[in-house]
Amino acid sequence: MSSYVAYFGLFRTSARTVLAYRMSFWLGVLGGILPMVSLFAIWGALLSGERSLGGLDWAQMRAYLLVTFGTGSLLAAYGDFRMANRILDGRVALDLVKPVDYQRSRFAEALGGVGMELLSVGLVTCGVVIITGPVLVPHGVQALLFLAAMASVIPLKFGIMYLTCTLCFYTQNYVGLFWARETISALLSGALVPIALLPGWLQAVSGVLPFASVVSTPALIYVGAVSGFHAVQLILVQVLWTVALWFAARLAWRFAIRRLTVHGG
Amino acid sequence: MMEYEADFWLLVLAGLLQQLVGLAFLGAVFAQVQALHGWTFTEAVLLYGFASFVFGMSPLFFDGLWRTAWLVNQGDLDYALVRPYPVMLQVSGSYVGLQGAGDVVVATCMIGWALSRADISWSPLTVLVGAVLLVSAVTIRVSVLAASCAISFWLQAPHSGFAFAINQLGTLGRYPLTIFGVALRGVLTVVIPFAFTAYFPVSWLLDPGRYWWAAIVTPLVAAYSLILGVRIYHRGVRRYESAGH
Numbered sequence: 001m002s003s004y005v006a007y008f009g010l011f012r013t014s015a016r017t018v019l020a021y022r023m024s025f026w027l028g029v030l031g032g033i034l035p036m037v038s039l040f041a042i043w044g045a046l047l048s049g050e051r052s053l054g055g056l057d058w059a060q061m062r063a064y065l066l067v068t069f070g071t072g073s074l075l076a077a078y079g080d081f082r083m084a085n086r087i088l089d090g091r092v093a094l095d096l097v098k099p100v101d102y103q104r105s106r107f108a109e110a111l112g113g114v115g116m117e118l119l120s121v122g123l124v125t126c127g128v129v130i131i132t133g134p135v136l137v138p139h140g141v142q143a144l145l146f147l148a149a150m151a152s153v154i155p156l157k158f159g160i161m162y163l164t165c166t167l168c169f170y171t172q173n174y175v176g177l178f179w180a181r182e183t184i185s186a187l188l189s190g191a192l193v194p195i196a197l198l199p200g201w202l203q204a205v206s207g208v209l210p211f212a213s214v215v216s217t218p219a220l221i222y223v224g225a226v227s228g229f230h231a232v233q234l235i236l237v238q239v240l241w242t243v244a245l246w247f248a249a250r251l252a253w254r255f256a257i258r259r260l261t262v263h264g265g
Numbered sequence: 266m267m268e269y270e271a272d273f274w275l276l277v278l279a280g281l282l283q284q285l286v287g288l289a290f291l292g293a294v295f296a297q298v299q300a301l302h303g304w305t306f307t308e309a310v311l312l313y314g315f316a317s318f319v320f321g322m323s324p325l326f327f328d329g330l331w332r333t334a335w336l337v338n339q340g341d342l343d344y345a346l347v348r349p350y351p352v353m354l355q356v357s358g359s360y361v362g363l364q365g366a367g368d369v370v371v372a373t374c375m376i377g378w379a380l381s382r383a384d385i386s387w388s389p390l391t392v393l394v395g396a397v398l399l400v401s402a403v404t405i406r407v408s409v410l411a412a413s414c415a416i417s418f419w420l421q422a423p424h425s426g427f428a429f430a431i432n433q434l435g436t437l438g439r440y441p442l443t444i445f446g447v448a449l450r451g452v453l454t455v456v457i458p459f460a461f462t463a464y465f466p467v468s469w470l471l472d473p474g475r476y477w478w479a480a481i482v483t484p485l486v487a488a489y490s491l492i493l494g495v496r497i498y499h500r501g502v503r504r505y506e507s508a509g510h
Contacts, residue, residue: 027426034433041444042294045301053297176275179364180282187286193293
């Protein structure tokens with residue numbers, strides 16, 4: 001029982017960190033909005049008239065991009081750079097002596113930022129609605145399916161980030177890992193282009209990796225491009241990936257930790 | 266820099282990947298349409314490649330600018346202040362962003378491929394003006410980066426959030442300017458002149474008759490940006506208190 005108090009402490013500290021660095025946070029949000037602006041402009045130009053691409057018309061595409069922005073914002077404030085830096089400079093050794101589980105501790109910290117992140121997504125959505133008009137909203141069963149799909153997004157993203165940080169035991173630098181991950185996931189998750197519009201071989205690659213579960217699944221369900229049995233199927237895939245990544249991360253950590261060397265200085 | 270070889274390749278690879286994904290994005294878009302606001306696939310690749318080249322040069326030679334925020338926050342700029350060399354150049358040269366190497370390699374390939382297919386009437390003048398435009402574009406890019414990083418002297422936060430946001434605005438310059446609304450076009454042309462880091466130079470290259478003015482205005486914007494960027498950074502340094510936070 002007492003350990004839950006410890007995790008809650010980490011959660012609260014991390015939530016307060018986001019509040020303490022409000023300016024950084026909102027500038028980060030602004031930095032996240034701008035790429036969405038170019039995607040809006042490009043798809044807007046492509047889908048003008050009554051056109052539809054990859055089964056999506058302009059109304060659906062706008063909603064798709066908004067969900068993409070939302071899933072992209074979640075855990076954006078999470079200190080993956082902080083975790084990586086502590087591994088790189090050896091201070092992780094101090095975390096290891098604490099009587100709490102390392103992975104759960106980082107997860108609790110990640111959750112700390114979610115409140116502000118949801119707030120920012122809400123505000124940006126309002127902004128988009130004010131500037132470009134009402135956005136599609138799913139109803140009934142579809143809305144429930146969407147919420148179910150969103151539930152997996154946070155643990156999935158966390159799993160991917162945590163695994164990337166674990167690789168820092170093998171490299172001396174996180175920036176390259178960070179960019180490689182961001183880039184690969186932008187393409188294979190459907191954040192840049194709906195997966196249906198990618199060339200066949202890239203679709204196949206995306207199909208065997210977890211990235212699509214983070215973005216494409218909730219976005220396609222939200223706009224109604226996927227429904228019923230197929231949606232349930234995709235949600236099950238999400239759940240499987242969530243569980244698999246959690247345990248893969250645990251296993252990877254156990255291996256990687258053997259390489260820990262602390263030089264200091 | 267070559268201390269950790271695996272990291273060198275990792276960063277170069279990250280840069281390469283980023284550009285290839287950009288190319289894949291253009292490919293997916295142009296698989297659906299012949300032209301985007303009058304720009305064919307070849308021309309769009311030229312624009313994207315030009316912008317990526319310009320953006321890749323700044324991590325390669327000026328990546329240290331991003332450290333300004335941290336140096337100010339920690340009060341670590343003292344070293345640079347006591348040396349007899351411009352502070353801005355000391356900071357900007359203090360780090361090399363190797364992802365820029367990946368960016369530049371792929372961008373050069375994109376430009377080369379697009380130029381070999383694009384309909385451009387070449388003359389010695391085209392080459393000369395093209396080179397001037399490229400240098401101007403890099404100058405604008407670096408000046409904007411210096412100015413936006415210098416804001417840290419006033420904000421004093423440990424992270425370059427402001428510079429990051431401005432940098433993201435710059436990524437809009439990789440696409441034809443006309444796809445954006447009037448307000449955004451105005452911002453990109455007048456307020457923070459990212460439109461001159463690729464769109465106008467490439468437009469001149471493709472249609473010098475119609476965009477003749479771009480060849481004259483771009484170097485002027487570059488000179489103006491450079492003066493302003495150096496001034497803002499200098500003002501910031503004078504405000505520096507060395508106390509840290």
